[in-house]
């Protein structure tokens with residue numbers, strides 16, 4: 001199966017918006033086989049229960065799950081030295097800690113599987129020429145070929161101008177996407193709800209059960225590219 005042409009698909013509403021992006025380098029290339037992966041031990045302990053996995057997006061590579069652990073995360077402050085950079089960094093560090101009981105994460109200063117950038121998102125125009133609502137966060141992925149295997153990396157952009165109390169919930173939400181929950185919950189009591197709410201929730205049992213289910217799904221990620229005949 002070959003990747004289709006570059007596609008932009010917006011999911012989510014209001015302040016949190018996620019963009020699915022297929023990378024050009026892999027277009028037209030035969031992809032690895034779709035295969036289930038071993039369930040990480042930390043997720044095997046999560047209770048199977050009510051989840052929203054049926055609301056998630058499908059991708060040409062199957063589930064967007066990580067196949068090598070720990071998953072490395074780099075916080076990119078973009079050389080910012082303002083006082084609020086520390087608040088931003090603390091929120092992001094807390095979000096990493098919140099998810100790390102479910103997926104093994106490690107922080108690095110080198111190139112990473114997941115990069116979390118402190119940067120503003122560009123304004124965009126809608127089809128009618130009006131400016132789209134300001135966005136405070138987004139998560140994108142791209143694919144690459146590492147020694148003959150299909151890998152992905154995620155880049156989260158989290159705005160420096162977001163209100164402090166929204167920073168943590170925003171970071172938690174986007175990290176949920178980066179770990180594989182590629183879509184949104186329909187309930188405001190879940191971290192992966194599509195909008196920011198007045199009382200940001202902790203990672204819920206439904207979020208956990210959904211992440212677990214994602215990791216039981218098949219993926220082409222981590223697989224070897226077929227040899228050319």
Ligand SMILES: [Zn+2]
Pocket residue numbers: 012016017018173177183184194
């Ligand atoms: Zn989202």
